[in-house]
Amino acid sequence: MNWLLVALGGAIGATLRYGTGVLLIKPIGIFPWTTWWVNVIGCFLAGVFFAVSQKYSFLQSEARLFLMVGILGGFTTFSSFGLETFQLLRQGHSAVAFSYAISSLVIGVIVLGLGYYLFQSILKFDA
Template identity: 65%
Template structure:
């Protein structure tokens, strides 16, 4: 791959990422804010991202030309900026599709549980460190 291709790839991901992030923010800001503690906006956005990843994946399997620049722009860029959960869903689905059910379950469960644990660890450590500075 030459430098021009590499530069174009970065540009496609960056532009797609900006579109995805702005779309996430815009869509999330239009959700009705209820008194519920459940994060409905994030939940809906993540599920929509997974659905759109499935749609694009189906098209890319039918039309292999969509596996290059279009994939960078749409999947890595737009859906990556919209939600990384869509990539997680696609990777889990691919493991299932390839007959790797145990890997898929392990990946899904460990990603969610370890992700929440590591978020909590990061929060506790840095909350403590920041409190030392005040």
């Protein structure tokens, strides 16, 4: 049942992300405003859900899987990143929070670049 909750929520979140991208005006330039706004909205909603779930414990089980892991996970994974960093800071683990944030960004970009260039070279080799 948990898998189904996550899958259904993920489908809803991905659809919402697509719809948000369609509705937002695409400004001229290279800054990814659509993704930026989706991530900001996702973090805001994760904060709202986290606060509400602290008050209503029934939101910490199946509802969390559906709403946080499913819908917000499908909408944006950045919301999970923001929430985890916030929780670390809230718990007084500032060094871990900053290490997590910086390493997520740096390692993510490095791995993205490695995957891009590796597959770019493989695809050129096959051509």
